[in-house]
Amino acid sequence: MSRAVPDPAPRRQRLDARLIVDTALTLASSQGTEAVTVRRLGQELGADATAMYRYFRGKDELLLMMADRLLEMVQERVPRAARWQDYLAAFGRGLVSVFVEYPAVGAVIASRTTRRGSEITAVETLLSVMKEAGLNDDDSVLYYRTFVDFLLSFAGMQAQYALLDPAERDADESSWEQVYGNLPPGQYPNIARTAPRLAAITSDEILRIGLQAIIQAIALRAAELPPQA
Amino acid sequence: MSRAVPDPAPRRQRLDARLIVDTALTLASSQGTEAVTVRRLGQELGADATAMYRYFRGKDELLLMMADRLLEMVQERVPRAARWQDYLAAFGRGLVSVFVEYPAVGAVIASRTTRRGSEITAVETLLSVMKEAGLNDDDSVLYYRTFVDFLLSFAGMQAQYALLDPAERDADESSWEQVYGNLPPGQYPNIARTAPRLAAITSDEILRIGLQAIIQAIALRAAELPPQA
DNA sequence: ACCTGAACACCGTTCAAGT
DNA sequence: ACCTGAACACCGTTCAAGT
Secondary structure, eight states: OOOSSOSOOOOOOOOOHHHHHHHHHHHHSSTTOOOOOHHHHHHHHTSOTTGGGGTSSSHHHHHHHHHHHHHHHHHHHSOOOSSHHHHHHHHHHHHHHHHHHSHHHHHHHTTOOOOSHHHHHHHHHHHHHHHHTTOOHHHHHHHHHHHHHHHHHHHHHHHHHHHSOHHHHHHHHHHHHHTGGGSOTTTOHHHHHHHHHHHHOOHHHHHHHHHHHHHHHHHHHHHHSOSOO | OOOSSOSOOOOOOOOOHHHHHHHHHHHHSSTTOOOOOHHHHHHHHTSOTTGGGGTSSSHHHHHHHHHHHHHHHHHHHSOOOSSHHHHHHHHHHHHHHHHHHSHHHHHHHTTOOOOSHHHHHHHHHHHHHHHHTTOOHHHHHHHHHHHHHHHHHHHHHHHHHHHSOHHHHHHHHHHHHHTGGGSOTTTOHHHHHHHHHHHHOOHHHHHHHHHHHHHHHHHHHHHHSOSOO
């Protein structure tokens, strides 16, 4: 089993920005997470490693376009719902799923603004949802940003975790049993009492509670205000 | 003004793990954010670039020890408060501050477990706060993890943002005025209506609302349960 | 006009060689 | 026993040279 030449320039297509973004996304996807490097991308495209520099200012610009595509996917997957609460919850879960499916993008993009089409439509939609929930303009902005920043952050963290090499991830996971499961109960009574539950909790449960908290906060804030504007 | 030789091995101290972590933290601090690279660290220590490998398995282990020191700083800065709500809010703000002060650590550590002393005492303390708030054991674990995961994620994202080079950060910030301030109101009525507020909102406001939402959720959950266990 | 590939200035890590 | 530094296998990016 030779590991020498990995996929030696299979296809030869006319390059364009769209093809490059698509190819980079397959490299970034969790099945077959090879790092998205300029050299590997060139190889996968059947072109020279530096070919992408005629289509993008640099790797960062490519990354922002990949990120905007992720936001497009989220919106495709999340249908408008009758209740604004259901839409926000579905949006949050969709965002986390997509970020984890393309962890190499998700892990680095939470703090960025793509300034592109899919981001803009997402902002418009989420602002309209806040209005639907009964918030005024100032609160719409405030709670929209809180929702989206905390959700993007959480999704980015999950992506970063998915990107760890398996050995490191195992060490992290087993630490809740190995380290936290064997502390002296005298010194750490609360950890000792809850150790099995600490080891068993999943990120899905945590996301569910986090979404619930923000959605609840929006509803409570809307209830404080005069019924409509 | 020569840029050739930056600080040519100033001091010469006996190396130990503590000194290496301290030196790495000064490199990682936001005043003078030079990247924490193995070579720069060696130079700052007045030692060979590879000297740290006798004290740490690799850069990742060094990073985890730096992260545990960050958690120590957070706990030093946050005094126990009379009301559990105040403690959680102060802890959240302290965590974000420290992560942003050492962005090179904060940006990569949110998804990790340090498995070391300061993390363990933080877990114990936060679990006791959840109990104080009136939660049972299962809910204590659930809401503790929700609080800490969302807060760590948010702090990590703020750190990532602080790490961007200034040109990129400016582009990100001005995009809210340049791009979002100039969209057609017919197609994007909600963005057009709120554009000035969208451009003006700060991360402090967002953090405040996020903390409020989680603290509120804990109080509401505690109120659902039988008064004490 | 379009594309290549050598070269540059970096990374983290290993290991034979020095003291 | 302790430390060094050459070397390895990588990065992203630039630019003179080729077609």
